Amino acid sequence: MKKIATAGAIVGLGLLVACQPAAQKAEAQKPKKKLTAYEKFKIAFYQNRDEWQKYCSNEAQLVPKGISVEEFKKAMLATIKFPPGGKVMGDWKRGEKLFGDPKKGGRSRRGNCYACHCGDPQIIACGNIGPSLRGYGKKGVDPKQTYMRIYNSWAFNPCSAMPRLGYWGVLKPEEIADIVAFLHSPESPINK
Amino acid sequence: MRRKELLILSVIAGGVVIGTFAVAEEKLPEHLRELLELGMHPGHVFVEEGKDYYHNLKGPNGKTCATCHGQDGSRLVGAYAKMPRYYKDIDEVADIDLRIYKCMTNYMGFDPEDKKFKKKYLKTYRVPLATYVASLSNGMKINVKIQHPKEKEMYELGKKVWFTRAGAREFSCAMCHTVLAGKRIRLQGLPNPVKAKSYKHWPAYRFGSDKMWTMEDRVRTCFRAYFLFLNRWDEKKDWVKKPPFFAKEVIAVELYMKHASNGGIIEVPGLLR
Numbered sequence: 001m002k003k004i005a006t007a008g009a010i011v012g013l014g015l016l017v018a019c020q021p022a023a024q025k026a027e028a029q030k031p032k033k034k035l036t037a038y039e040k041f042k043i044a045f046y047q048n049r050d051e052w053q054k055y056c057s058n059e060a061q062l063v064p065k066g067i068s069v070e071e072f073k074k075a076m077l078a079t080i081k082f083p084p085g086g087k088v089m090g091d092w093k094r095g096e097k098l099f100g101d102p103k104k105g106g107r108s109r110r111g112n113c114y115a116c117h118c119g120d121p122q123i124i125a126c127g128n129i130g131p132s133l134r135g136y137g138k139k140g141v142d143p144k145q146t147y148m149r150i151y152n153s154w155a156f157n158p159c160s161a162m163p164r165l166g167y168w169g170v171l172k173p174e175e176i177a178d179i180v181a182f183l184h185s186p187e188s189p190i191n192k
Numbered sequence: 193m194r195r196k197e198l199l200i201l202s203v204i205a206g207g208v209v210i211g212t213f214a215v216a217e218e219k220l221p222e223h224l225r226e227l228l229e230l231g232m233h234p235g236h237v238f239v240e241e242g243k244d245y246y247h248n249l250k251g252p253n254g255k256t257c258a259t260c261h262g263q264d265g266s267r268l269v270g271a272y273a274k275m276p277r278y279y280k281d282i283d284e285v286a287d288i289d290l291r292i293y294k295c296m297t298n299y300m301g302f303d304p305e306d307k308k309f310k311k312k313y314l315k316t317y318r319v320p321l322a323t324y325v326a327s328l329s330n331g332m333k334i335n336v337k338i339q340h341p342k343e344k345e346m347y348e349l350g351k352k353v354w355f356t357r358a359g360a361r362e363f364s365c366a367m368c369h370t371v372l373a374g375k376r377i378r379l380q381g382l383p384n385p386v387k388a389k390s391y392k393h394w395p396a397y398r399f400g401s402d403k404m405w406t407m408e409d410r411v412r413t414c415f416r417a418y419f420l421f422l423n424r425w426d427e428k429k430d431w432v433k434k435p436p437f438f439a440k441e442v443i444a445v446e447l448y449m450k451h452a453s454n455g456g457i458i459e460v461p462g463l464l465r
Contacts (some may be wrong), residue, residue: 154362
């Protein structure tokens with residue numbers, strides 16, 4: 001018994017010693033100093049922008065000359081991912097909370113759609129930056145189109161004010177499908 | 193009797209005029225309107241507090257602000273109208289928040305390495321002192337000049353930051369405050385601080401959050417809405433909420449906006465939503 005324990009200890013020690021250089025190497029590769037708040041800000045504000053945001057960072061905040069709008073849209077379309085099974089309509093009640101929780105006066109840090117759009121007529125505190133979505137489900141828009149617009153609005157209106165919510169992962173594909181259901185479902189207050 | 197009525201009426205009218213002037217379209221809550229009618233602006237508490245620090249807060253070497261800048265800020269009248277600007281002694285462009293901090297560490301003997309002091313400054317001394325010093329320029333015209341190479345560099349940076357789209361919300365200052373100015377986020381009207389010379393009301397008391405803010409607080413907090421992130425957007429684990437105090441980009445945006453406000457008459461503290 002004792003022998004086995006000793007043998008085990010030796011093997012263990014050997015493994016530890018063998019692994020040490022690798023561990024040290026990994027540690028050396030990691031930046032030793034913690035990033036300062038300013039370094040974090042600079043990475044987030046400059047480095048983490050994608051090339052498309054860089055194109056839109058001009059005085060008009062639109063697609064600049066020399067960049068093809070069609071190419072832009074095509075590239076954005078290619079980023080769109082669908083939920084498992086390709087189901088673009090989920091649960092409208094969950095979608096309602098993501099769109100803007102009526103219990104919180106239409107607030108939501110997730111979709112936060114009421115910041116720019118009106119929807120449920122009960123929610124009066126809605127912005128006028130985007131078009132009103134009241135009665136949206138009756139307009140005959142294909143739910144798949146709605147899904148794609150929410151996932152990556154720049155596939156339709158490059159550089160627009162509307163965030164690419166799926167593209168950056170602010171909303172998961174399933175969550176976008178829930179919002180699509182909230183917009184299209186006949187039972188949803190949007191369409192009543 | 194008549195005279196008394198007239199007096200009350202004129203006081204109320206005066207209060208309303210002052211109120212509407214600074215608040216613009218936002219409706220003032222009842223308790224604040226009553227205070228204004230009595231001639232009391234919540235921001236004035238900060239001016240008084242700042243005045244007290246100015247005269248009585250002693251640095252480790254025994255100096256106060258008044259030692260160099262004169263009793264009642266006599267030598268600082270008009271200083272805020274030209275800020276942010278380049279200062280030779282610190283060799284950089286500073287806004288009021290940074291300028292006062294540098295005064296305290298360079299001339300009053302506070303240790304720039306002392307994190308406790310820096311925290312105390314940022315939390316306690318900064319806003320009242322900045323508000324007091326800014327109020328010394330009341331009635332004067334904003335007159336920011338872009339002359340020194342470092343001022344030019346900062347102005348260009350400010351302009352660049354103004355138009356930079358970033359973060360998971362694709363925001364830029366310009367998107368909301370230039371392109372969409374006049375529209376509403378929910379019920380909140382989006383002002384155009386560049387055209388409207390809004391800088392004249394800052395530092396301002398914000399009745400929405402019951403806080404006195406300098407422009408540095410205002411700009412830093414704007415970045416929260418960008419949804420900036422370090423690795424991949426995650427509200428709980430990876431949200432870079434604000435740039436730190438004295439970040440170059442923040443001072444640069446202040447310079448850009450204040451230059452655009454040139455000619456505006458300083459009226460501090462402001463009263464805003």
